[in-house]
Structures are given as structure tokens and as C-alpha cells.
Amino acid sequence: MRRGPFQRLVAGAVFFLLAGAGAQAGAADLVVIVSARSQVNALRPDQVAAIFLGQTARFPDGDEAVPLDLPLGSPLRNEFYERVANKSPALLKAHWSKMVFTGHGQPPGEARDSAAVRRRVAENPELIGYIERSALDASVRAVLVVR
Template identity: 60%
Template sequence: MRRPTMRLPVSVRCLLAALLLAGSCRAEVVVIVSARNPVKALSGEQASDLFLGKAAEFPNGLHAVPIDQSEGSPVRDVFYLKSSGKAPAQMKAYWAHMLFTGRGQPPVESGDSAAIKRLVADNPNLVGYIDRSALDASVRAVLAIH
């Protein structure tokens, strides 16, 4: 006799996946800008708003262009989980909705921490996030994601 299987709602499955992901990734994520960018700090809400397409400028009015790590990157997953409370599947659904309604475009995916750091260092308008271990003098950490 087969035992009935219980299917959890998508929101519960996403939450469980997010909790497992957060516990398995020990990296500390930092939001970065170019060392030539005058911005010294961002709040968690400001960073989240930039990466969710809710804001297009740094607090000082300078145009901001967020760039994402590649989909599936543990740093990316931890960043979104801790900055916006959204698991990878929820982020995918969020951007599908934003694209469908014409209200926004997701940040361009630009590789891993090393690639993001190189791009951000060369352009004061870019904002990205990397593993803290990749931080150097070419970029400035404006927010630590705990």
C-alpha cells in the first residue's frame, strides 16, 4: 500500500530552501562601489531598492547601475535572501512579474566576485556585491550583509 505524500506549498518550500542555503554558505557578502564613487555607505533598504529596481540613484543623486552575480551563485542567493528576504525561486518570480508588467528589468548578470569587482572598480556608477574575501582597495564596501 502506498503512503500518501504531502506536498508543501511553494512558499514553504522556498523558505525551507532559503534556510538551508543560508546555513550552508558561510561567505560574508558586501555591497561594493568603485573607490572613485563618493558614496560611503548604503543602508540595507537602499541596497535592496537598487537591486530590486525600486531606485535608480545612489543617495547622493548619482545614477546607479546594479550588477548581479550569475544565477545559481551562492553569493547571489545569500545576498538576495538576506537583503530582501527572497529565495532564488522568489527572485525569479519577482522579475518575471516586473518584466511582464513593464515595471522593471533585472540587473545584468556579470559573473562571479572577481568579475563584479573588476567592473565596479572601473565604473563609479556601478554597484555590485561580492564575497568579503575578494575585497581590495579598488572598490569600497558600502554595506555588509549579515
């Protein structure tokens, strides 16, 4: 049976919707965290993106915000930037190349894994990081759940 253009369009749309749903189902819930001692209780994705992309160095309340990344190439790091800042690893590299070249900023510091991010963020209310939701504990506060 031959399909017309409309049927092919509908079939393609259904395929992409199902493929996207499958990709999301396999993705881990990420949380953006601050120290439990921080005054920040919640952030929007655009606010988090602005901090991690060097567009602001302050939390909305005016306190200093220092982002902490996972290592370059980490799947969780790639997922974070894709979902929060809509940046692929290549786009993120281009962004930071431009920022550094023009003297407008330096990329965030790095910690080796989620446990190290959680530990360093817990110790310093100026730090902000992201970890798997399953790695949360009482030493840090989730300010954004990224699904």
C-alpha cells in the same frame, strides 16, 4: 520521561536557534561594493535592496545606480538576496517576471564571478555589486557588510 507542551516548545525553540546560528556561522561575509571613485560611502540594507530589485535607479545622493549580479544559481547570489532583500530564488524570479511583464524594469546585468564584479565596479562609479569580503581590494569600497 514525557514532556509537556511547554517543554516541547522550549526544546523546539532551542533547536531552531542553534540551527540558525550554525547556518549563519557557515555563511560567508558578503560586502556590497561601489567604485573607490564613487561618492557613496555607506548604504542601508533597504537602500541596497531597492536598487537590486529595480525600485530605484539612484543612490541616495541622486547619482545613477546600476546593479550588477552574479550568475543565476550562484550560491553567493542566492545568499545575497536572502539576506538583503529577503527573497528566495523563486520569489526573486516572480518579482522580475512581474517587473518585466508590466514594463517596470529589467533584472540587473551579470558578471561571471566576484573578480569580474569587482573589476567592472572599480571601472564604473555608477555600478554597485556584491562579492565575498575576502575579495575586497583598494579599487572598490564596501558600503554594506552583510553578515
